[in-house]
Amino acid sequence: MSETKKKFLYVNRKAPYGTIYALESLEVVLIGAAFEQHVSLAFIDDGVYQLMDGQDTAAAGMKNFSKTYKALGDYEVRKLYVERESLDERGLKVENLMPVTYEDEDDDYAEKPSLIVVDRAEMSKIIAAQDVVLSF
Amino acid sequence: MSTLHTVNKSPFERSSLKSCLDHVSAGDAVLLIEDGVVGARKGSQFAGALAAKNGACAIYALGPDLAARGMKASDLVDGVKVVDYAGFVDLAAEKSRVCAWL
Numbered sequence: 001m002s003e004t005k006k007k008f009l010y011v012n013r014k015a016p017y018g019t020i021y022a023l024e025s026l027e028v029v030l031i032g033a034a035f036e037q038h039v040s041l042a043f044i045d046d047g048v049y050q051l052m053d054g055q056d057t058a059a060a061g062m063k064n065f066s067k068t069y070k071a072l073g074d075y076e077v078r079k080l081y082v083e084r085e086s087l088d089e090r091g092l093k094v095e096n097l098m099p100v101t102y103e104d105e106d107d108d109y110a111e112k113p114s115l116i117v118v119d120r121a122e123m124s125k126i127i128a129a130q131d132v133v134l135s136f
Numbered sequence: 137m138s139t140l141h142t143v144n145k146s147p148f149e150r151s152s153l154k155s156c157l158d159h160v161s162a163g164d165a166v167l168l169i170e171d172g173v174v175g176a177r178k179g180s181q182f183a184g185a186l187a188a189k190n191g192a193c194a195i196y197a198l199g200p201d202l203a204a205r206g207m208k209a210s211d212l213v214d215g216v217k218v219v220d221y222a223g224f225v226d227l228a229a230e231k232s233r234v235c236a237w238l
Contacts (some may be wrong), residue, residue: 013155013238021238045155124159127235128139135236 006131007038012047014136017062022050025136026068033075040079041072042123048086051115053098066098073102073114081126084119138163140231143172144238147182156237157185160193165227167196167219173205176212183213190215198224 010029016022025041032039043051050069057064069080080100087093100114118126127133141160147153153175156166166189168176175182176197186195190213199218202208209218219227228234 011235013152044159045151120158124161127159127233128137128161128164130233133139133233133235135238 005037007040007129008032008132008134009040009042009127009130011042011044011127011133011135012050013045015046015049016055016066017057017060021136022047023063023065025134026065028134028136029072029077030075033072033077036076039075039077040081040126041077042081042083042126043086044083044123045086046090048082048090048092048097051080051082051097051100052092053096055098069098069100072100078102078112078114079116080114081123082115082117083123084117087117137232138165140164140227140234141166142234142236143168143175144170144236146171147175150238152237153182154185156235157189159235160189162192165194165196165231167198167224167227168201168216169198169224170201173197173201173207176202176216177207178211178213180213186213186216196223196227 014021055066101111103109104112141156143153143156145152195216196219199220
């Protein structure tokens with residue numbers, strides 16, 4: 001479809017529900033994926049809260065869009081980088097995050113984890129390796 | 137292959153400047169715009185963090201946003217350069233990517 005395939009990184013730094021940023025980011029991620037670009041996501045600062053397991057928005061009366069992260073694998077979005085220092089600062093552990101996986105068609109459709117915990121220095125290198133960085 | 141990082145929030149209100157400075161690579165440029173310019177003021181709480189990165193990275197502040205807030209180039213942390221809108225465009229064009237810290 002598209003002749004130019006670029007590396008897009010979506011940087012998420014805000015918790016979900018308090019503002020529209022997290023939901024808007026997901027919308028744009030899916031657009032990037034639809035245009036068959038190399039899409040990956042970064043979760044930094046309060047952005048790590050977007051991936052919390054067990055989000056229940058019923059009592060708050062808001063749309064729970066957290067399941068969308070789990071569906072990203074079906075759109076070839078397989079790299080969700082989570083910053084270790086951001087988890088640590090907030091008293092969070094990777095076990096507190098929802099499992100996000102993709103099916104590897106080159107490995108008999110084995111389910112593999114999409115969440116990749118990286119430290120701050122690695123995150124800087126990931127940013128430096130992109131063609132396009134979109135911030136939310 | 138370097139990056140232009142923009143920061144548009146005051147460091148007294150958000151962690152954008154801190155996060156930006158924590159993620160820059162050597163050779164990158166940091167441009168403070170809108171309320172972000174208050175972080176460049178000499179003697180402010182963030183002057184040290186900014187000065188520590190100035191060298192490995194180039195730090196800029198947008199002149200019209202400084203002027204709007206009653207600040208002059210002489211009010212800024214030593215080494216912070218002032219650019220106008222055309223300078224902003226030049227920075228964006230000369231770097232490989234732009235990363236906004238909101």
